Amino acid sequence: MEILVCIKQVPDDSVEIFLNENTQKPDLEKVTPVVNAFDTYALEMAVRLKEAAGGEVTVLSVGDDSVKNSLKNCMAVGADHAYLCKLDDYNETDTFTIAQSLKESKEEIEKQTGKTFDIIFCGKESTDFASAQVGPVLAEMMDIPVITGIVDIEEKDGGVETRQETEEGYHVISCQGLCLVTVNKPKYDPRYPTIKSKMAARKKAIDELDTAKAGVTVLHTEKVYTPAKRSAGVKIQAESAEEAVAQAMDLMKKAKVF
Amino acid sequence: MKLTNVKDYMVYVELADGAPVNASLEILTRVSRLAPKSGEQVTAVIIGQNVSEGAQTAIAAGADKVICVEKEISQLEEYVQILTAIGKKYQPRVFFFPATQMGKDLVPVLSYKFDTASITDVTDIVEKAEGFDYVCSSYNGNILNEISYEAGFPQIVSVKSSSFKKELDSSRTGEIISEDIPVDRSLIKTELKETVKEIAEAVNLEEAQVVVAGGRGMGSKENFELVKELADVCKGVVGATRPAIESEWISRAHQVGQSGKTVAPKLYIACGISGATQHISGMSGSGYIVAINKDEDAPIFDIADVGIVGDAVKVIPLLIEAIKKEKAQ
Ligand SMILES: Cc1cc2nc3c(=O)[nH]c(=O)nc-3n(C[C@H](O)[C@H](O)[C@H](O)COP(=O)(O)OP(=O)(O)OC[C@H]3O[C@@H](n4cnc5c(N)ncnc54)[C@H](O)[C@@H]3O)c2cc1C
Numbered sequence: 001m002e003i004l005v006c007i008k009q010v011p012d013d014s015v016e017i018f019l020n021e022n023t024q025k026p027d028l029e030k031v032t033p034v035v036n037a038f039d040t041y042a043l044e045m046a047v048r049l050k051e052a053a054g055g056e057v058t059v060l061s062v063g064d065d066s067v068k069n070s071l072k073n074c075m076a077v078g079a080d081h082a083y084l085c086k087l088d089d090y091n092e093t094d095t096f097t098i099a100q101s102l103k104e105s106k107e108e109i110e111k112q113t114g115k116t117f118d119i120i121f122c123g124k125e126s127t128d129f130a131s132a133q134v135g136p137v138l139a140e141m142m143d144i145p146v147i148t149g150i151v152d153i154e155e156k157d158g159g160v161e162t163r164q165e166t167e168e169g170y171h172v173i174s175c176q177g178l179c180l181v182t183v184n185k186p187k188y189d190p191r192y193p194t195i196k197s198k199m200a201a202r203k204k205a206i207d208e209l210d211t212a213k214a215g216v217t218v219l220h221t222e223k224v225y226t227p228a229k230r231s232a233g234v235k236i237q238a239e240s241a242e243e244a245v246a247q248a249m250d251l252m253k254k255a256k257v258f
Numbered sequence: 259m260k261l262t263n264v265k266d267y268m269v270y271v272e273l274a275d276g277a278p279v280n281a282s283l284e285i286l287t288r289v290s291r292l293a294p295k296s297g298e299q300v301t302a303v304i305i306g307q308n309v310s311e312g313a314q315t316a317i318a319a320g321a322d323k324v325i326c327v328e329k330e331i332s333q334l335e336e337y338v339q340i341l342t343a344i345g346k347k348y349q350p351r352v353f354f355f356p357a358t359q360m361g362k363d364l365v366p367v368l369s370y371k372f373d374t375a376s377i378t379d380v381t382d383i384v385e386k387a388e389g390f391d392y393v394c395s396s397y398n399g400n401i402l403n404e405i406s407y408e409a410g411f412p413q414i415v416s417v418k419s420s421s422f423k424k425e426l427d428s429s430r431t432g433e434i435i436s437e438d439i440p441v442d443r444s445l446i447k448t449e450l451k452e453t454v455k456e457i458a459e460a461v462n463l464e465e466a467q468v469v470v471a472g473g474r475g476m477g478s479k480e481n482f483e484l485v486k487e488l489a490d491v492c493k494g495v496v497g498a499t500r501p502a503i504e505s506e507w508i509s510r511a512h513q514v515g516q517s518g519k520t521v522a523p524k525l526y527i528a529c530g531i532s533g534a535t536q537h538i539s540g541m542s543g544s545g546y547i548v549a550i551n552k553d554e555d556a557p558i559f560d561i562a563d564v565g566i567v568g569d570a571v572k573v574i575p576l577l578i579e580a581i582k583k584e585k586a587q
Contacts, residue, residue, distance in 0.1 A: 016398075094375060096375065167274070220408065234563070245573060
């Protein structure tokens with residue numbers, strides 16, 4: 001199975017990111033760029049599918065030169081090939097530009113390598129803007145079906161069978177032919193690279209594409225601001241649990257929370 | 259396909275077990291307040307079986323008209339076909355969706371179909387001289403963005419639940435319109451083979467007045483029972499962090515946070531929860547926050563009204579007794 005995984009580089013989501021009031025931009029200084037968490041789940045699921053069904057995994061990202069490092073990291077955890085569609089300011093670009101650029105890049109990769117992809121993986125959403133749009137829009141642009149928020153996939157009867165998480169349980173959805181899936185957090189965690197796999201990834205090439213294609217601007221950001229912050233209340237550090245609970249109860253009664 | 263003759267506000271009313279989801283009703287109430295000023299009407303769209311009761315609820319929440327499509331469908335592609343047809347016919351100026359899983363899937367697809375862009379997880383609507391701006395967040399709620407549309411583009415947005423208050427007025431009246439829209443099954447390329455219901459209980463976190471949530475710090479499934487007991491005593495609903503769910507101490511219907519539910523109860527008690535942004539973004543709108551954590555530097559204390567530094571396993575049973583006593587008085 002020929003698998004394409006689309007990834008986005010985002011600021012490390014385990015770090016709290018706030019607005020820099022001077023620049024009116026998120027303060028990303030000292031924040032390490034990482035592969036979007038949901039894309040790491042998508043990559044892990046794709047690599048497991050490859051291991052079960054054969055074929056290769058290609059990763060693709062739209063971004064600037066710094067994204068090469070993230071692409072190398074993907075190759076250290078199971079991706080066979082990596083492509084970067086060059087676009088500076090990719091984080092301030094709209095969904096349609098990103099989706100259009102991914103579509104053009106996919107077609108260019110197919111032209112260059114002579115292979116055709118059987119399935120496209122995206123993360124369900126990115127951890128920075130979390131708009132959950134790129135996957136469905138890309139599928140719509142390519143006129144192929146999309147199955148969102150999957151937590152499992154296997155090859156079946158020449159197509160795929162997926163498990164889509166729902167509010168109450170799950171759907172089993174199958175598809176024959178090219179489709180796009182977006183991935184939610186599965187039961188397992190993505191694998192870690194080994195020293196050996198990291199060394200091997202470092203030697204592999206990342207192919208650059210100039211397939212970025214801007215879409216029409218429909219949305220404008222009028223204002224960026226910080227939400228009203230809650231302030232910390234009383235922290236009780238008492239000698240005993242009994243004492244702490246007594247103090248907490250007093251405060252809660254005063255606040256009439258019951 | 260571009261919509262050129264747009265008017266009115268349309269709200270997609272999603273049904274869950276036959277009843278409209280709260281997020282849709284909240285949008286209806288909010289939008290019904292905005293509409294008269296701009297001379298627009300509010301139209302609800304309902305798709306499903308036996309929708310008449312849902313249609314009445316939509317009217318009570320603020321709809322002037324309800325378009326009913328009596329049809330049992332379950333796949334995204336089917337919803338897309340029907341809603342595209344309705345969009346073409348009625349040409350809404352703004353098409354609102356609840357930011358449910360289905361809503362969030364529909365919005366980007368429809369925005370592409372109608373040559374426009376969409377906004378996900380809107381939490382506020384700002385009235386402007388001409389139309390609206392929409393507020394949504396980035397970086398786990400730490401940054402808010404107010405977004406406007408370029409003139410001439412239809413607006414398609416999903417609204418996060420609990421962003422507005424729903425108000426039902428059963429004396430309101432409205433028009434019901436039946437639409438029979440065929441679905442072309444030959445265009446559907448996926449097959450829904452099975453629908454499995456794993457989570458039997460109805461977990462209504464979003465409307466709970468009290469939420470008692472437990473995290474990894476509870477340590478074990480047995481200890482997590484204490485969280486449930488405390489919730490019982492407070493007549494509240496149990497919430498949980500992702501690690502607690504991944505440890506299978508409780509079903510994922512209870513997850514609070516970025517990839518779970520957003521809650522705003524009067525009282526939120528966090529037990530053994532560190533306070534990661536992905537969790538806080540789902541509960542920082544709570545009225546009063548109590549946190550129990552053994553680490554005095556845990557970030558949850560930064561937003562708690564009352565923080566108890568201590569072992570949750572020791573503190574909770576005492577708290578249960580104290581609250582029982584308080585309630586008995
Ligand atoms: C893409 C993505 C989406 C996510 N979405 C969500 C989401 O929707 N909801 C969510 O909750 N998380 C989410 N997470 C996970 C999130 O980042 C944190 O890992 C998680 O919230 C931490 O849960 P926790 O507080 O239970 O565990 P920990 O961070 O491990 O904290 C446990 C706390 O318990 C305390 N503790 C330990 N023992 C005791 C004791 N005996 N008594 C009292 N306190 C004790 C510790 O001091 C510690 O503060 C997401 C992560 C990612 C990457």
